[in-house]
Amino acid sequence: YGDYNQKIDYVFKVVLIGDSAVGKTQLLARFARNQFSLDSKATIGVEFQTKTLIVDNKTIKAQIWDTAGQERYRAVTSAYYRGAVGAMLVYDMTKRQSFDHMVRWLEELRGHADQNIVIMLIGNKCDLGSLRAVPMEDAEEFAQRENLFFMETSALESTNVETCFLTILSEIYRIHA
Ligand code: GDP
Numbered sequence: 314y315g316d317y318n319q320k321i322d323y324v325f326k327v328v329l330i331g332d333s334a335v336g337k338t339q340l341l342a343r344f345a346r347n348q349f350s351l352d353s354k355a356t357i358g359v360e361f362q363t364k365t366l367i368v369d370n371k372t373i374k375a376q377i378w379d380t381a382g383q384e385r386y387r388a389v390t391s392a393y394y395r396g397a398v399g400a401m402l403v404y405d406m407t408k409r410q411s412f413d414h415m416v417r418w419l420e421e422l423r424g425h426a427d428q429n430i431v432i433m434l435i436g437n438k439c440d441l442g443s444l445r446a447v448p449m450e451d452a453e454e455f456a457q458r459e460n461l462f463f464m465e466t467s468a469l470e471s472t473n474v475e476t477c478f479l480t481i482l483s484e485i486y487r488i489h490a
Pocket residue numbers: 332333334335336337338339340350351352353354356437438439440441466467468469470
């Protein structure tokens with residue numbers, strides 16, 4: 314069961330980027346293992362996790378990369394971006410600064426990644442609605458201008474986590490298959 318003996322039609326590499334503590338690791342844990350931890354980390358060492366899913370009758374292995382804390386030292390290397398066909402640009406919707414930094418992350422991403430990489434902007438921690446510091450319209454406007462998909466998520470409550478990964482993977486499949 315699981316990956317055992319399964320024929321894989323495609324392997325798609327997707328990278329998570331964004332400031333430290335916005336919830337990248339927890340989004341990945343929620344998607345890949347349906348787990349969440351409130352006192353997470355130091356994410357040390359773990360490079361990526363995989364999850365196999367079916368899109369359009371094809372078996373797709375999503376290989377989702379986490380920065381493993383490198384972003385704290387602004388040391389995300391070009392090896393991290395190499396071969397990526399998708400990117401999740403994550404900010405914390407209760408921290409304005411993490412949204413303002415999306416411009417830089419996008420610049421870095423476009424400087425390193427493939428031309429036709431599929432990018433999704435993610436406002437995480439939407440369970441903390443009363444602490445919202447980034448209006449949805451600001452994010453929508455930025456996403457539209459930069460041609461990104463956009464979704465608000467909560468890794469804590471599982472809101473939109475499956476949906477955002479499925480959306481980006483389906484779009485990647487549409488482009489690459
Ligand atoms: P990373 O540095 O971007 O990988 O962030 P982490 O995944 O380590 O999360 C940083 C902190 O935010 C941890 O304490 C998490 O438990 C918390 N966190 C992550 N996602 C959510 C969320 O959706 N809602 C809430 N309330 N907290 C979250």
